[in-house]
Amino acid sequence: MIYVLYSIVLLICIYTGRHYGFTLNRLFGFQRHPYIDIDTADWPALTVLVAAHNEEKVIANILEALMTVHYPADKMLIIPVNDRSTDGTRAIIDTFVERFPGRIRPFHRTGGKPGKAAALKDAMEIVETEIILIFDADYLPGAGLIRQLAAPFFDPEVGGVMGRVVPLNVDTNLLTRLLDLERSGGYQVDQQARMNLRLVPQHGGTVAGVRRSALREIGGWNEESLTEDTDLTYRLLLHGWKTAYQNRSECYEEVPETWKVRIKQIMRWAKGHNQAMVTYGIRLLLGRHRATLRERIDGTLLLGVYAMAPVTLLGWTLALAVFYQGIAPLHGVIALLCFTAYAALGNVAAFFEIAAAVRLDGTPTRIRLLPLLIMGFVVSIFSVSRAALSQTKDAITGAEFHWDKTERFRKVAS
Amino acid sequence: MSPYLAVAALFSFVSLLLALPLVPAILELHRKSDAMPLSVIQQNAGEIRHFADSFRIYIKRLEPDLQRSFSSGQAATGTLPDGTNYMVLGGPDEPIPTQGNACPVLIATNSDLKTPPGITFLKDIYAGRDFAGGENNNYRAILANGNIQLGPSTCVLRWLHASGELSVGSGCVLQGRVSSDCAVRLQRECTFLRLNAPFIATSEPENSGNTRPDPFEGREFSPTVDRVLHDGDFEIKADEIIRTNLVVRGDLRVGAGARVCGSLKSCKDMVLESHACVEGSLISGRRMHIGPHCAIYGPVIAEREMFIETGTRCGSRAKATTVSAPHIEVEEGVLIFGTLWARESGRVVAKA
Numbered sequence: 001m002i003y004v005l006y007s008i009v010l011l012i013c014i015y016t017g018r019h020y021g022f023t024l025n026r027l028f029g030f031q032r033h034p035y036i037d038i039d040t041a042d043w044p045a046l047t048v049l050v051a052a053h054n055e056e057k058v059i060a061n062i063l064e065a066l067m068t069v070h071y072p073a074d075k076m077l078i079i080p081v082n083d084r085s086t087d088g089t090r091a092i093i094d095t096f097v098e099r100f101p102g103r104i105r106p107f108h109r110t111g112g113k114p115g116k117a118a119a120l121k122d123a124m125e126i127v128e129t130e131i132i133l134i135f136d137a138d139y140l141p142g143a144g145l146i147r148q149l150a151a152p153f154f155d156p157e158v159g160g161v162m163g164r165v166v167p168l169n170v171d172t173n174l175l176t177r178l179l180d181l182e183r184s185g186g187y188q189v190d191q192q193a194r195m196n197l198r199l200v201p202q203h204g205g206t207v208a209g210v211r212r213s214a215l216r217e218i219g220g221w222n223e224e225s226l227t228e229d230t231d232l233t234y235r236l237l238l239h240g241w242k243t244a245y246q247n248r249s250e251c252y253e254e255v256p257e258t259w260k261v262r263i264k265q266i267m268r269w270a271k272g273h274n275q276a277m278v279t280y281g282i283r284l285l286l287g288r289h290r291a292t293l294r295e296r297i298d299g300t301l302l303l304g305v306y307a308m309a310p311v312t313l314l315g316w317t318l319a320l321a322v323f324y325q326g327i328a329p330l331h332g333v334i335a336l337l338c339f340t341a342y343a344a345l346g347n348v349a350a351f352f353e354i355a356a357a358v359r360l361d362g363t364p365t366r367i368r369l370l371p372l373l374i375m376g377f378v379v380s381i382f383s384v385s386r387a388a389l390s391q392t393k394d395a396i397t398g399a400e401f402h403w404d405k406t407e408r409f410r411k412v413a414s
Numbered sequence: 415m416s417p418y419l420a421v422a423a424l425f426s427f428v429s430l431l432l433a434l435p436l437v438p439a440i441l442e443l444h445r446k447s448d449a450m451p452l453s454v455i456q457q458n459a460g461e462i463r464h465f466a467d468s469f470r471i472y473i474k475r476l477e478p479d480l481q482r483s484f485s486s487g488q489a490a491t492g493t494l495p496d497g498t499n500y501m502v503l504g505g506p507d508e509p510i511p512t513q514g515n516a517c518p519v520l521i522a523t524n525s526d527l528k529t530p531p532g533i534t535f536l537k538d539i540y541a542g543r544d545f546a547g548g549e550n551n552n553y554r555a556i557l558a559n560g561n562i563q564l565g566p567s568t569c570v571l572r573w574l575h576a577s578g579e580l581s582v583g584s585g586c587v588l589q590g591r592v593s594s595d596c597a598v599r600l601q602r603e604c605t606f607l608r609l610n611a612p613f614i615a616t617s618e619p620e621n622s623g624n625t626r627p628d629p630f631e632g633r634e635f636s637p638t639v640d641r642v643l644h645d646g647d648f649e650i651k652a653d654e655i656i657r658t659n660l661v662v663r664g665d666l667r668v669g670a671g672a673r674v675c676g677s678l679k680s681c682k683d684m685v686l687e688s689h690a691c692v693e694g695s696l697i698s699g700r701r702m703h704i705g706p707h708c709a710i711y712g713p714v715i716a717e718r719e720m721f722i723e724t725g726t727r728c729g730s731r732a733k734a735t736t737v738s739a740p741h742i743e744v745e746e747g748v749l750i751f752g753t754l755w756a757r758e759s760g761r762v763v764a765k766a
Binding site for chain 1: 435436438439440441442443446447448449450451452454460461462610639640641643645659660661676677678679681694695697711712713715717729733734735736738752753755757
């Protein structure tokens with residue numbers, strides 16, 4: 001038992017070091033934004049896919065925003081991927097098609113496998129351009145965003161691009177404010193540090209882009225995946241394509257406003273991520289492919305992020321058991337420090353990361369909410385562990401995964 | 415004190431201590447003093463002319479004064495609603511108001527404008543026609559509807575825009591955004607950060623590049639999607655023709671006269687020898703050295719440093735492009751169509 005606990009502490013320490021490393025890099029290291037200065041070019045033709053499943057509350061906003069972006073109109077085609085919607089999504093899309101002839105080509109999907117990856121896969125039949133950008137329907141791209149997301153594709157090594165997601169409905173309640181802090185840490189520090197250190201920035205599946213030839217090379221969208229973005233990140237990596245993160249390519253999104261929706265969302269992410277871990281973990285770390293050593297290590301750690309929740313819970317249980325059994329767990333001051341830090345929060349470095357991100361964003365007052373983040377942390381750790389358990393059970397019983405769309409909270413556009 | 419009371423007191427005290435860090439959090443949650451979404455610029459796409467365009471709108475309120483002074487030849491002074499003092503000049507020979515070596519007011523005119531040497535202009539300048547600046551001047555910002563000519567050793571601190579051609583004398587320092595709707599010509603030892611124009615020439619006047627033949631003129635490239643990935647260093651031999659995109663994980667050397675029908679990426683250093691021609695983009699993870707008389711059609715990006723030798727041209731008259739690196743040195747006789755952006759320092763150096 002004690003050796004299992006030692007291993008868990010070691011794992012926690014590795015992740016702690018990783019978080020601190022990323023944060024210190026963002027605060028003091030060389031910052032890579034190689035493509036952000038490309039403001040003049042012979043811009044490539046591209047297609048913007050807008051994934052929409054029952055999105056009548058939000059679809060008009062994104063289509064309106066896309067019509068005003070600064071990108072040559074003759075080089076940008078918008079394909080709203082209306083995936084089996086049963087609300088007014090289709091009618092709204094068709095209104096835009098009439099208003100902007102030639103600029104929007106709708107893809108109305110009435111059947112087939114559920115899920116975003118499956119919908120995108122089907123929509124690829126009508127995509128003709130080499131560059132494809134992807135947005136979820138609740139996003140609001142700014143005027144310069146399309147150019148910023150297209151720019152990295154001038155680099156022939158780049159297969160995927162990811163922009164930064166910024167919550168719009170921050171002031172709704174405690175949850176949205178906590179999610180705002182989490183997003184800040186995840187993008188401003190985590191993603192950018194991985195970009196700086198030439199590690200594995202993660203494709204987020206929205207505010208993102210992919211090169212069609214790269215997608216074709218890796219076998220297209222994986223409709224079996226619950227998180228097509230994570231799946232895409234790793235398949236690109238294994239085939240020698242890079243995902244570029246553009247921290248200054250920011251786009252507003254709507255975050256969940258109720259804990260129920262949030263729990264559902266994070267459970268889906270956890271299941272998808274764990275699915276990718278099982279599929280690509282060993283191959284990434286030990287297989288023969290084009291990823292560098294640092295990408296192998298970072299990619300593996302990234303794959304294990306959601307698995308750390310049940311591991312941490314197990315660690316807490318074991319620590320208590322060890323204590324009540326009177327087993328001296330470790331010796332010396334280091335052991336005491338390890339256990340104290342570990343037992344207190346599991347991994348405090350994530351909080352340090354978020355604090356640094358908020359400072360980098362220049363919004364330091366919201367850092368006062370940091371102690372409340374423990375609530376979000378506890379909810380996440382139990383939800384993710386629950387997802388892992390249910391996934392294990394599904395794997396044993398052979399039950400199929402099913403895809404849950406995240407509920408929207410925006411008022412219907414008038 | 416009874417032991418029960420002592421335990422209760424201790425419990426309350428510890429609870430209070432534990433709750434203490436939550437007080438600012440709960441107050442912030444209640445007050446929402448920092449609950450706005452992070453500011454994301456939705457409408458401004460980072461255009462280089464953004465400040466110039468804003469200033470053009472700002473200066474519109476001086477239009478009656480500008481017209482009156484232009485027709486009467488008389489100067490006018492006043493204060494704008496934001497408290498900025500201004501002087502509208504009646505003609506090009508009107509004296510500039512100074513206090514010591516500094517001009518403290520916004521200067522505007524609908525005619526040509528000439529400034530004497532050795533002056534620091536603390537406010538922005540607007541010239542309805544051409545602008546000619548004396549040497550050793552310091553400017554905050556200049557907008558001219560005609561050509562702008564900056565004297566040697568001039569410094570521009572924030573931005574500059576010329577609707578006509580911009581000529582920059584030797585040893586000038588151009589900080590911030592500098593743009594022209596026609597052309598930018600830079601003399602040696604000029605330093606710059608962000609430049610944009612249909613063409614930017616680091617010129618010997620007799621060989622400004624404007625008259626040199628454009629190797630890409632009239633050609634339409636169909637970009638290749640094929641890619642070759644090479645681990646380690648790689649060399650493209652002299653006069654070799656490559657018809658693919660090439661990604662090299664080490665250093666890349668492109669031999670003299672080689673032609674690449676695609677884009678090139680080196681994760682480390684990249685060297686182009688003379689007369690190399692690339693129809694796509696050039697991306698280097700570290701340093702890039704572009705030899706003399708090369709031609710590159712697409713964006714040129716180096717993550718650390720870039721050196722461009724004389725006779726090289728980037729982009730074409732029909733298709734502008736971006737040349738960018740944190741540190742850039744450009745020899746005289748280089749021609750760039752579009753944007754030249756040195757994130758930290760850019761310099762024009764004498765031809766070796």
